[in-house]
Amino acid sequence: MGDSAVDDQAFETYVLPEIEVLLRVANSLTRNHAEAEDLVQDSLIRAYRGISRFDGRHPRAWLLTILRNTHINRNRRRRPELLRDPDAATDRLVSAASDERTDAGVDDEIDAEIIRALDSLDEPFRRVVELVDIDGLTYAEAAEVLDVPVGTVMSRLHRARSRIRDRLDRVGFDPRSHM
Amino acid sequence: MKTWMMKLFGRTPPGGMSCHQVGEVLQQYLDGEIDAERAGRIEAHLDECRRCGMEAETYERIRATLAAQRPDVPAESVDRLREFGQRLARGEDPTTP
Numbered sequence: 001m002g003d004s005a006v007d008d009q010a011f012e013t014y015v016l017p018e019i020e021v022l023l024r025v026a027n028s029l030t031r032n033h034a035e036a037e038d039l040v041q042d043s044l045i046r047a048y049r050g051i052s053r054f055d056g057r058h059p060r061a062w063l064l065t066i067l068r069n070t071h072i073n074r075n076r077r078r079r080p081e082l083l084r085d086p087d088a089a090t091d092r093l094v095s096a097a098s099d100e101r102t103d104a105g106v107d108d109e110i111d112a113e114i115i116r117a118l119d120s121l122d123e124p125f126r127r128v129v130e131l132v133d134i135d136g137l138t139y140a141e142a143a144e145v146l147d148v149p150v151g152t153v154m155s156r157l158h159r160a161r162s163r164i165r166d167r168l169d170r171v172g173f174d175p176r177s178h179m
Numbered sequence: 180m181k182t183w184m185m186k187l188f189g190r191t192p193p194g195g196m197s198c199h200q201v202g203e204v205l206q207q208y209l210d211g212e213i214d215a216e217r218a219g220r221i222e223a224h225l226d227e228c229r230r231c232g233m234e235a236e237t238y239e240r241i242r243a244t245l246a247a248q249r250p251d252v253p254a255e256s257v258d259r260l261r262e263f264g265q266r267l268a269r270g271e272d273p274t275t276p
Binding site: 118 | 206207210212233234237238240241242244245246247248249250252253256257259260261263264265267268269270273
């Protein structure tokens, strides 16, 4: 399938080490583990086909772009309802994931309040917090996944965390008595 | 002490940055998305300013709680995908057994 041994080597060097990150982000995007694995498989195939055009710089960012586009294409094929009302459809998925998260047993009240605050955020804000704070992406990597400028990631993140902080303030959270 | 009072009395705010300036970049600092020089000045400010220090601790708590929600990625899934990728790199069709 490969054009050359050089491309095969580049694929092993640049792509294989990023599989775990890709799977983590795919889980965030799909909220479904089996679907996430399929998404990463499709992305690997696209990355393999495109490796000869990749310049070797920022492989994670390149792969996250492929993952995002593959996710969009898969949804277009398989979930026409996402095209009609993408926010509502995504919210249903997010809502299901939030239920799982809450059921996972958060034993600390402050932690629970933070999770509730996250779940109450509008989708664009919640999404960026999940990518950066939960999945551990950098601002630039989150920007690739969301297809927005880095500045947008920063402003959404700032606003989202401020809202979470405000909610903690309202319940009387004092960091120095909890750390 | 307010920045304008500090200027009036000839005092520089901690780290040479006002609380407002620190507030604008605090999250970038906590995310490690800021250069070392500015990070050092922010640290100096946080060491001396109780209000900004508490703000930073609140955000640290939020970040720590959210990071703890990171779901485990099943090792068998990663292994399967790695094998899939290795077969691609060997020129095989990974969709066939």
